[in-house]
Amino acid sequence: MLRGLDITDMLIIDRLELSFQPGLNVLTGETGAGKSILLDSLGFVLGWRGRADLVRQGAAQGEVTAWFDLPEGHPARAVLEEAGLPVDDELILRRVNTADGRKTAWVNDRRCSGEVLRQLSETLVELHGQHDDRGLLNTRGHRAILDAFGGLDDLRSACRAAWSAQGRAAKALAAAEARVAAIREEEDYLRHAVAELDDLSPEPGEEAALDVRRRAMQGAERIRSDVIRAYEILGGQQGAETALGEALRWLDGAAEQAEGTLEAPMAALSRAMVELDEATSGLSTAIEGLSFDPTELEETEERLFAIRALARKHDVLPDDLAGFADTLRGKLAALDAGAADVAALRSDLKVARAAYTTAAADLTAARCEAATRLDRAVTTELAPLKMERAVFETRITPDTSGPDGTDAVAFTVATNPGAPAGPLNKIASGGELSRFLLALKVCLTKDQSGLTMIFDEIDRGVGGATADAVGRRLSAIAAEGQVLVVTHSPQVAALGAHHWRVEKHVNDGMTTSTVVPLPQPDRVDEIARMLSGDTITEEARGAARALLAG
Structure with missing residues (x-):
């Protein structure tokens, strides 16, 4: 519970230190005395988002310190442990706001973020302001209120997870269908192109090899006859080889009588015969190499031109045609596989939708059960607030599917016997709204241990016996914990166990606010x-x- 609040240089407070007690703590004072400033300051140290101009005029910075008792098992301990902050029986929060708007916070003398402060505040303080009934009147918030009362966080999380899974499945199916549709638009082209490429079946490097072979055959056609003539001259019946052979035979017969003068010429002719034989053999091999079937040249040219034409058609290099064909085959395979993927994804979406439907149905059933309990609890709370004949009903109707299920939730009331039930803002008066709010807030927070409840003019619009009933209900709630009430009702103030008066003074043209224990x-x-x-x-x-x- 809140034990104390120390405020320095905030708005019209120069320095103020308050000590609070268990039970019902009452703050009274004239309108404008500064009661709301206390709540603004408390909200500031708790990390709540509020007004920005909190620093007192002329001060360099404003500072608020609040300290709380933190018994064993208090939920704030878990927040501290998760944030890596010191945990003790006393929790001290301090926050500074400089004149230029910079904010710095400490928890047990350790720096921390405003987010950690807000997480702690959810376990420490429940504030019900004088305009909280606006939230009660907004039916868009009724579903969240019912879920909070019913403790349906797990079911709602499961529903949100199922909704997200359904969305992902639908998105994956749409993407797969789009991919298949895009490929299907060019299916005819793909199948024709692949068939054409498969029929030609070009290979990397083939175009260059065909070109070399073509040029070789074209050249052979021009020089083969010349090579054959040269071969015939060298090796035919009237060729050089025959002439050299006859010359050697003649010289061999005359060599005995030439006394060695013919040995050198004969040796040269012998060498020439060997060289001539090698030349003749080389020409024979060359003639065989230059031999080709004329139809081969035609076929080579046809294939070479077909490869080049296909490369131009698809705007790729001839050597890339085989890889391009693989790419097109991959697209066709993706089309065939895509159809299977689409079928599988449709099945996944069907499963995801069924899971969401189940999760939403479970949440609806739990909400109906929680609504019954909430109606009963609120009705019980209304009796001591002089509204024993009022009927509070939580209506659950089908709504558009969403992450939080398929339910619309609305709180309705009938304030007089026999009167039709209707929305709060159309049926209940201002004083009735305050009491409905009080009853509802009590029901929502009764299971939260160690929580300080603050009511800011919750009793507005009521007086006399009704104000006394409100005060007695607040006193009963405070008997089990701590309640702070800002009030203008004397009936409520009289029931407080501890009473403070907020006063405003003007000294030397400077307005300040103080709080006096009474x-x-x-x-x-x-x-x-x-x-x-x-x-x-x-x-x-x-x-x-x-x-x-x-």
């Missing part, structure tokens, strides 16, 4: 002021004493 005699005068106004009469004091006496 002992019993001073409480009489304060409640008398609340009853009668600025002029306190003995009759008002008597009425105040009667209220305090209970």
Whole structure:
């Protein structure tokens, strides 16, 4: 529970230190005295988002410190442990706001973020402001209120997960269908192109090899006859080889009588015969190499031109035709596989939709059960608030499917017997709204241990016996914990266990606000002021004493 609040240089507060107690703590004072500043300051140290201009005029910075009791098992301990912050029986929060808007926070003397402060605040304080009924009137928030009451976080998380899974499945199916559709648009082209490429079946490097072979055959056609003539001249019946052979035979017969003069010529002719034989053999091989079938040249040219034409058609290099064919085959394979993928993804989407339908149905069933409990609990709370004949009903109707299920939730009331039920904002008056709000908030927070509940003018719009009933309900709630009430109702103020008065003073042109704890005699005068106004009469004091006496 909240034990104390220390405020320095915030708005019209220069320095203020308050100590709070268990039970019902009441803050009263004239309108504009600064009661809301206390709540603004408390919200600031708790990390709540609020007004930006909090620093007192002329001050370099404003500072707020709040300290809380933190018994064993308090949920704030888990937040501290997760954030790596010191955990003790006392929790001290401090936050500074400089004049230029920079904010710095500490938890147990360790720096921390505003987000950690907000997480801690959810376990420490529940604030019900004087305009909270606007949230109660907004049906868009009723579903979240019901879920909070029913403790349906797990079911709602499961529903959100199922909704997300359904969305992912639908997105994956749409993408797959789009891919298949895009490929199907060029299916005819793909199949024709692949068939054409498969029929030609070009290979890397083939175009260059065909070109070399073509040029070789074209050249052979031109020189083969010349090579044959040269071969015939060298090796035919009238060729050089025959002539050289005859010359050697003639010289061989004359060599014995030439006394060695013919040996050198004969040796040269022998060498020439060997060289001539090699030349003749080479020419024979060359003639064989230059031999070709004329139809081969025609076929080579046809294939070479077909490869080049196909490369131009598809705007690729001839050597890339085989790879291009593989690419087109891959697209066709993707088309065939895509159809199977689409079927599988449709099945996945069907499963995801069924899972979401189940999760949403489970959430609807849990909401219906929680609605019954909430209606019963609110009805129980309304009786001591002088609304025992009012009927509070939580209506659940089908709504558009979404991450939080398929339900629309609306709180309806019937304030008089036999009157039709309707929306809060059309049926309930201002005072009735305050009491409905009080009853609903009590139901929502009754299971939260260690929570300080703050009510800012929750009793507005009511008076007399009804205000007394509101005060007694607040007092009963405070008996089990701690409640702070900002009030203008003397009936509520009289039921407080601890009473503070907020005062505003002007000194040397400077306005400041202070908070004064009131002992019993001073409480009489304060409640008398609340009853009668600025002029306190003995009759008002008597009425105040009667209220305090209970």
